[in-house]
Amino acid sequence: MNEHSPLPPDFSRALLALFVLGGIVLCYLIAEPFFAALVWSATLAVLFAGFERKMRLRLRSTTLSVVLTMILITVLVVVPVLLVSRAVLDAVLSGVADAEGLLSVDWRNAANGMPGWQTAVAWIDANLDIVDLADSFAAAMQQLATDLLVGSLTSAITLLLTFYFLFYFLRDSDDALSAIGLLIPLSDSEYAKLLTRMTDTIFATVWGIAIVSMVQGLLGGLMFWWLDLPSPVFWGLVMGLLAIVPFLGAFVVWLPAAILLVLDGQWSAALILTVWGTLIVGLIDNVLYPMLVGRQLAQHSVIAFIAIIGGIAVFGAHGFILGPLVISATLTLLEILRTRLDRREAAIAAGEEPPPRAGRT
Numbered sequence: 001m002n003e004h005s006p007l008p009p010d011f012s013r014a015l016l017a018l019f020v021l022g023g024i025v026l027c028y029l030i031a032e033p034f035f036a037a038l039v040w041s042a043t044l045a046v047l048f049a050g051f052e053r054k055m056r057l058r059l060r061s062t063t064l065s066v067v068l069t070m071i072l073i074t075v076l077v078v079v080p081v082l083l084v085s086r087a088v089l090d091a092v093l094s095g096v097a098d099a100e101g102l103l104s105v106d107w108r109n110a111a112n113g114m115p116g117w118q119t120a121v122a123w124i125d126a127n128l129d130i131v132d133l134a135d136s137f138a139a140a141m142q143q144l145a146t147d148l149l150v151g152s153l154t155s156a157i158t159l160l161l162t163f164y165f166l167f168y169f170l171r172d173s174d175d176a177l178s179a180i181g182l183l184i185p186l187s188d189s190e191y192a193k194l195l196t197r198m199t200d201t202i203f204a205t206v207w208g209i210a211i212v213s214m215v216q217g218l219l220g221g222l223m224f225w226w227l228d229l230p231s232p233v234f235w236g237l238v239m240g241l242l243a244i245v246p247f248l249g250a251f252v253v254w255l256p257a258a259i260l261l262v263l264d265g266q267w268s269a270a271l272i273l274t275v276w277g278t279l280i281v282g283l284i285d286n287v288l289y290p291m292l293v294g295r296q297l298a299q300h301s302v303i304a305f306i307a308i309i310g311g312i313a314v315f316g317a318h319g320f321i322l323g324p325l326v327i328s329a330t331l332t333l334l335e336i337l338r339t340r341l342d343r344r345e346a347a348i349a350a351g352e353e354p355p356p357r358a359g360r361t
Contacts, residue, residue, distance in 0.1 A: 036316075037162045039321055041161075041164075045169035048069050052170050078159065080241060177195065190336050194333070198325055201324050208292040216240060216281050217239045217250070221236020221239065223276045238253055239254065250277065251278075254273055255274075306327075307326070
């Protein structure tokens with residue numbers, strides 16, 4: 001029986017690396033539909049891991065401590081999001097009818113008492129079909145409401161998957177992290193450094209977003225109060241929660257309010273609200289958030305800003321978590337590589353044997 005000669009070592013290693021790379025790509029494609037749920041569940045697991053561990057020590061029951069932690073997450077995170085989503089959807093549906101009525105009936109009275117604007121209103125009345133625009137606007141708003149309903153169904157599925165994964169992330173986190181540590185070519189100290197940096201990044205990102213959102217909600221609510229608009233406390237809370245959501249933000253509340261003020265003839269109030277919402281509420285997150293996150297992670301504000309905006313552009317809504325995580329992990333790995341090279345150069349310069357490659361045993 002003929003035996004095959006063994007493959008050259010370099011070729012064997014290259015072939016194995018190619019198979020591993022192909023397997024990683026396939027695993028990513030398999031996990032991609034669950035990516036959002038995995039990101040949110042892992043983030044929540046990191047944020048509430050300390051509470052769950054304290055509960056586990058007191059109750060001496062892993063399952064019970066995990067369940068109580070998930071109940072706490074539901075009360076603190078899920079319920080407020082559902083209430084605000086319901087309020088926004090109701091506001092959109094009611095705003096469609098109000099805006100359509102104002103545009104088709106009362107809009108010509110918007111410039112009463114303001115001679116400087118009456119000429120512009122007369123020109124709009126003569127050259128534009130306001131009723132048709134009102135119908136188009138109403139149709140667009142109804143389509144938006146439909147999209148929100150469809151999106152809410154998708155979000156409900158994602159929410160269920162998030163809690164499914166969260167249970168196991170909380171219960172089996174230690175075993176999972178140990179298994180991952182055995183697979184990556186890092187020493188114990190290097191792996192601990194990487195985990196610490198990524199944990200710090202998640203906390204800094206989430207707390208930075210929370211603080212900026214509270215500031216935006218406060219500023220928006222104060223302007224609503226100053227302009228004597230209805231329910232400034234409630235809408236300030238809504239603006240703060242919407243500021244957390246990528247691609248949305250506080251403008252979902254103040255922009256329709258500004259439009260309704262214009263249609264009601266309150267041009268000055270509409271202008272003040274628009275300028276305040278655009279320049280103060282809308283832009284403060286681009287200044288304050290990178291400063292907060294960059295300071296906590298000892299990163300420059302520009303790096304933090306690129307990580308957030310670029311993460312959202314590449315990964316979508318959950319990119320504001322993944323973007324900073326990718327940047328932070330990459331910088332940490334570069335630090336580890338630099339440390340290894342420095343040690344190797346120091347050993348060679350001293351005439352000693354280079355230190356062995358680090359790894360976990």
